[in-house]
Amino acid sequence: MSSDEMDASGAGAVVDRMAGAVPEPGSAKSDPILVADGVRRSFGGLTAVDVGHLEVQRGTITALIGPNGAGKSTLFNLLTGFDRVDGGRWSFEGRSVNGRPGHRVARAGMVRTFQLTKALTRMTVLDNMLLGAQGQVGERMAGAFLRPVWGRQEKANTVRAMELLERFKLVDKRQDMAGSLSGGQRKLLEMARALMTDPSMIMLDEPMAGVNPALVQSLLHHITSLRDEGKTVLFVEHDMDVIMGISDWIVVLAQGQVIAEGSPSDIRSNQQVIDAYLGVQEVGDEVRGSGDE
Numbered sequence: 420m421s422s423d424e425m426d427a428s429g430a431g432a433v434v435d436r437m438a439g440a441v442p443e444p445g446s447a448k449s450d451p452i453l454v455a456d457g458v459r460r461s462f463g464g465l466t467a468v469d470v471g472h473l474e475v476q477r478g479t480i481t482a483l484i485g486p487n488g489a490g491k492s493t494l495f496n497l498l499t500g501f502d503r504v505d506g507g508r509w510s511f512e513g514r515s516v517n518g519r520p521g522h523r524v525a526r527a528g529m530v531r532t533f534q535l536t537k538a539l540t541r542m543t544v545l546d547n548m549l550l551g552a553q554g555q556v557g558e559r560m561a562g563a564f565l566r567p568v569w570g571r572q573e574k575a576n577t578v579r580a581m582e583l584l585e586r587f588k589l590v591d592k593r594q595d596m597a598g599s600l601s602g603g604q605r606k607l608l609e610m611a612r613a614l615m616t617d618p619s620m621i622m623l624d625e626p627m628a629g630v631n632p633a634l635v636q637s638l639l640h641h642i643t644s645l646r647d648e649g650k651t652v653l654f655v656e657h658d659m660d661v662i663m664g665i666s667d668w669i670v671v672l673a674q675g676q677v678i679a680e681g682s683p684s685d686i687r688s689n690q691q692v693i694d695a696y697l698g699v700q701e702v703g704d705e706v707r708g709s710g711d712e
């Protein structure tokens with residue numbers, strides 16, 4: 420995106436980008452970065468994902484929401500090459516990426532965040548970042564005579580890692596074990612690590628889960644900044660305030676299928692969404708609220 424296409428906040432351009440998109444499942448976008456058709460995945464007799472047609476508009480924040488077990492994580496895994504589809508095809512930046520393994524999808528420019536696994540918590544913050552770098556020369560071509568080349572790549576990765584750690588205010592933690600970070604700092608690290616390959620689209624899996632309210636604003640700021648720089652953000656989240664607050668577009672999944680799409684106000688007033696998800700959420704919140712008092 421060129422900077423003259425958007426105003427200072429980027430918001431004006433985003434509104435334009437969604438203009439004309441009809442709030443209904445499978446709606447066409449003016450400039451989709453991701454287009455999926457007939458993507459299906461079953462586990463035994465259970466159809467976890469069965470998405471007819473889905474387009475994600477470039478340069479926007481799109482939320483993928485839905486009840487527990489709706490298939491959100493499975494769809495993320497399929498699109499990013501971390502699970503195998505039973506059927507369907509999808510393209511990213513106009514090029515087919517189905518069937519490609521995760522690291523090749525990442526190299527094409529579409530990355531997803533990963534929660535810190537146990538093994539990663541025992542590594543330093545900086546080493547976690549270096550692990551996020553894809554396509555290293557040393558990874559593909561082992562051999563002592565290539566060490567200087569590998570070393571140069573490593574150096575460039577370290578420079579990029581330090582820049583990102585600075586941006587995400589984690590640079591002072593670079594030598595700490597990732598497991599010593601707070602919930603919010605872990606989310607920042609996951610996001611920073613995913614940016615190591617400078618993707619054009621970043622997919623965030625529950626970026627606010629387990630985050631202290633003090634860090635929520637910081638995370639929200641980072642997410643909107645990514646969009647305002649021209650990146651496309653697709654995120655799964657359960658926190659309705661966050662979803663309604665930062666999304667340009669919302670896709671609702673239920674039982675593996677897209678049941679609705681639209682702007683936050685379209686989705687808030689969609690009866691099918693209220694019945695399948697929002698109504699249940701509100702009741703859940705009331706129950707949780709009364710328990711806390």
Ligand SMILES: Nc1ncnc2c1ncn2[C@@H]1O[C@H](COP(=O)(O)OP(=O)(O)OP(=O)(O)O)[C@@H](O)[C@H]1O
Nearest residue numbers: 462465466467485486487488489490491492493494
């Ligand atoms: N590896 C697997 N083996 C068997 N069933 C699975 C597997 N992964 C997911 N499922 C099932 O597929 C369905 C969709 O799960 P998925 O985790 O994608 O939902 P979700 O929308 O991300 O849920 P949540 O909001 O709770 O994270 C669920 O019924 C789940 O139990």
